[in-house]
Amino acid sequence: MTVQARAPAATREMFYAEALGDALRQEMRRDPNVIVFGEDIAEHGGAFQVTAGLLKEFGKERIRNTPISENGIVGMAVGAALTGLRPVVELMYVDFMGLAMDQVVNQAAQNRFMFGGQARVPLVLRTQGGSGRGNAAQHSKSLEAWVAHVAGLKVVMPSTPADAKGLLAAAIRDDNPVIFIEHKLLYRTKGEVPTAEHVVPLGVADVKRAGKDLTIVSWSREAVFAVEAAAKLAEQGIDAEVIDVRTLVPLDREAILRSVRKSHRLLVVHEAIKRGGYGAEIAAMVAEEAFDDLDAPPKRLAGLETPIPYAQHLEKSVVPQVDDIVRAAKELAG
Amino acid sequence: MTVQARAPAATREMFYAEALGDALRQEMRRDPNVIVFGEDIAEHGGAFQVTAGLLKEFGKERIRNTPISENGIVGMAVGAALTGLRPVVELMYVDFMGLAMDQVVNQAAQNRFMFGGQARVPLVLRTQGGSGRGNAAQHSKSLEAWVAHVAGLKVVMPSTPADAKGLLAAAIRDDNPVIFIEHKLLYRTKGEVPTAEHVVPLGVADVKRAGKDLTIVSWSREAVFAVEAAAKLAEQGIDAEVIDVRTLVPLDREAILRSVRKSHRLLVVHEAIKRGGYGAEIAAMVAEEAFDDLDAPPKRLAGLETPIPYAQHLEKSVVPQVDDIVRAAKELAG
């Protein structure tokens, strides 16, 4: 197993969606107990083509199309996980989480604890969120804060194809329920991905760019934006460090604190609405743990407190864009 | 309408549960469109006896027992609210929210916005949460952070009988979906409650005790604990200001900031697990808005990151008790 390959192994340019499929293929070959189910994932390959080709290789016993029954599907996955399988379920949109939340929270997350350690629930719930495709308020939300607030769940949100592959592999190997949230606008982004076995451990942040003037902490698509913003900031003489936390639970607190102790300024950026978003957790944690290192108030830049509107220009206006990050960073560090 | 009656009106000592029933009675008399439904609420008067006696006064058309169908019930309430009724639904435990979350979040919270203003959803979802009764992990959670993170919802968590009455009345009169979360261990607490019409506006915090050494912000049962802790702290020479926010959304930010600007220290206390709890929102907000006023890191004291255990001594060990607050306050202000 390559953990964060140092001497870079052979890579190939892949789409994020493809890299996810690669992880599924890798893990399904490795372990016959891994099974995949969800809506439209078999012949069709999933709404975002992540499972394309898997049916052919693994057959219809292991790649199963389900009816539209989110609560039932997730509950079935819990039962399967409790009895020896390692199900990977696709929930087409994270917005549908409200339908499956009971099984996720009352069963999957709690079984191990409630049963006094008698159970493990190795279950991955793959889903995708975020705005930017004109899908409006019921297909564009960012709900990671819900699941990050649940004891017993891990929460993963990759921003690059390589991380998509490596983190999904780690999630599948993990013996706990993992909520794995992809981003609809990242599926068609490209990057180099190790072609051999690739596993990125959960709980290790990625410092995308070193810098000394401020620390920008983010994840998922906003982490991509943050890197772009840092490049623009560099042109303007501001040297930002960008941290992609990659997993919200477990959170790599040390990586964040280390950076803030150096830069003395924190900007957390996410797409979910600000009120009660996971950015609050990070800002509060930093304020608590590194108060004396901060030279300025810890800032959050996040979605406005509104459902996502449909029209393109409105949709863009409610979640942080690259220029919004640049502006916020300049205010903070300028 | 008495808003926070100044010249105290006639009051009577009531249980918190009774005061809630009083609010329902008050509002049902005032407006024939208010209807109440939920599981076991009619003859039986509800699992916590809040609706006791209402069936007799208002009849079975307005006080309706439902089957165990949380998603259906809440969805029905959304439809009723969209078409002119003002439903008050009882969800027996907030832990069951995962079953109804879709209707709450995708429909109730968003209809107004998604329809471009064509709709109002005057719906109150009454539920109760918290630990302390040995009900274990599926009947003891504190989930306010989920709903507080949803644009379109208001979130209310009263700590006293008087507030229970006044805030519930305000919630019923509000034209938005309100999640009204009671606490199972407060139902049998007593307090003076105005007997006449009583409405406490949403979004106004209650300063339970003025103090200058630190600000303790809390809600629900922990607000009661905070008041007790403040008394103990006073004996030890520490003068704590205690703020009960009462409504998490809208949040009375000004009350909190005003207090912190005076005390220079913040302790947020809640029962929900710390990670991603609403305490993070408050701590982050204060760190952001009142950074220069803080003489110490903003602190959070909250539930441990675990499902609630069953055994009594374990149950107590995972959520802040009065002495835990005292200890944390002393560390912060001492």
Next chain:
Amino acid sequence: MSIDRDTALELYRVMRTIRVFEQRAEQLFGENKIWGTIHNYSGQEAVAAGVSAHLRDDDWITSTHRGHGHCIAKRADLGKMFAELLGKETGYCRGRGGSMHIADTSKGNLGANGIVGGGIPIAVGAALSAKQAKSDRVAVSYFGDGGANQGAFHEALNLAAIWRLPVIFVCENNQYAETNPVKDAFAVDDIAVRAAGYGMPGVRVNGQDVRETYRSAGEAIARARRGEGPTLLVMETYRYGGHYFGDPQVYRTKDEIEAWRTKRDPLLLAREWIVGERLASEADLDRIDAGVDAAIEEGVRFAERSALATPLELPDEVYAPGEASR
């Protein structure tokens, strides 16, 4: 139930309007004027037309992601619909909602819905309103075969049955849920048999013949108005287009689509019937077609000329301000 000329022509006009609306919307989508996703109702027109013909403006419907047809049949303004798709301020939702959330509360349309099954309990709630007010209003909930496997279906039908609420559940079985054929999603052939589990009538209906949809809906709605409770109607129908624009449709054959299009098209069947029974001539129907085309074009023009949606005003767009208006 014999259908008079006016009704027949109106049914035809509505179906035709839906068909042309969808064609035009798809064209606009192809021109990148429509953002996001649209779900085409073509092939299923007889359902919405036949049902809504019995509905008054004060009756309610809840609709689905495939909601344009339901909306049109409930007498929506075409201009406001197009404007919504184009993200214009004059749209039904001021560009906030888009195709999946078009609502027209003035006509009792409680909205398209992006959550499969999400509208079913909402319709039950509307029916509860009708009952509480002791009115004879009814609510119709449209949903697909896929929606019938959601827990919401089960809970909602049971609630409606035990309280005898005036609601009609219209399941449009168009044979697929996205890519999933009904034979893979059900172990029963006839979805209508589920009604018996709730103690309500269930009727399987040929959803391509507007006479059948009209008649079965008429009975169910009359029953509901009389206070006799809910009905489940399962309309067997077909969608011609892919689930979404660009769907490769690996799950069905061209032949299958062609067979439905040529042998069971609701518009062709209606034409045959109307002309065959001499309710009107081909020329009369052509005139209707022309009128429809003109109305559609007027709608498109209205939408195209309208201004873009204005910036959001928060928090008032999200939270209704002030206290209850009453």
Next chain:
Amino acid sequence: MSIDRDTALELYRVMRTIRVFEQRAEQLFGENKIWGTIHNYSGQEAVAAGVSAHLRDDDWITSTHRGHGHCIAKRADLGKMFAELLGKETGYCRGRGGSMHIADTSKGNLGANGIVGGGIPIAVGAALSAKQAKSDRVAVSYFGDGGANQGAFHEALNLAAIWRLPVIFVCENNQYAETNPVKDAFAVDDIAVRAAGYGMPGVRVNGQDVRETYRSAGEAIARARRGEGPTLLVMETYRYGGHYFGDPQVYRTKDEIEAWRTKRDPLLLAREWIVGERLASEADLDRIDAGVDAAIEEGVRFAERSALATPLELPDEVYAPGEASR
């Protein structure tokens, strides 16, 4: 299906064990030794006993908030059960779970469940495991009449039916969901009719006669083992106690309770049958009773002598540490 002497006596012993366990638990509750809530299974013993008689240790069950009987019938250790109720370290869940979460994975008991309906899809998942492994293991899901109105019921039964999974859905219709009588929660008299909506057999069973529960479960389980798919069994039964300790029971009459207790008690009926068919004598049964009493008391002693649950070790009790153990 004729029942031999050994089986008959074992059925009786299991029922008697459940009955006495509940009486003893209620006593401990009255003495404030049990914290929280317990839900008494008395009256329903023939269901769990009759079903589990056909289950092997490698078959699975999912249970409910009213789970003690299911647990005992699945051959749980009585000492560990009492210890759990008393919040002891030796309890099945080390005092973390309590009555509503007792699980015994070593015997295939996937847990009591505090969420009404929550266990139904979990059993379907276990059945999927059995099928994937090409084994003949089966899963049984117990749930109440109330549970049958949850969306989870609908989704789970449909999933099991379309994939022909080896799962038996055992609905214990004890006439009430907390305070709500079935007549107010269903518009059908026989819950078993719902099975037809999923294309599976549905059987209404006299849940008070252990011969009936045993026979019907035997058929359904054999069918599942043969790969012929799921069955819904609706066991008509009755709970003697309040829904919770201290329930004022405004929703039913004393007469009703007495009628069930005296005329349809599963233990009395079993005694009549066993003695009547000369499978054993009254004295034999009394000896069984004595053995049960002794086993119960031993269980209580074990629990009372055990140490209190130890403090939580976080995060390992919540999160399984390390990578997959395989």
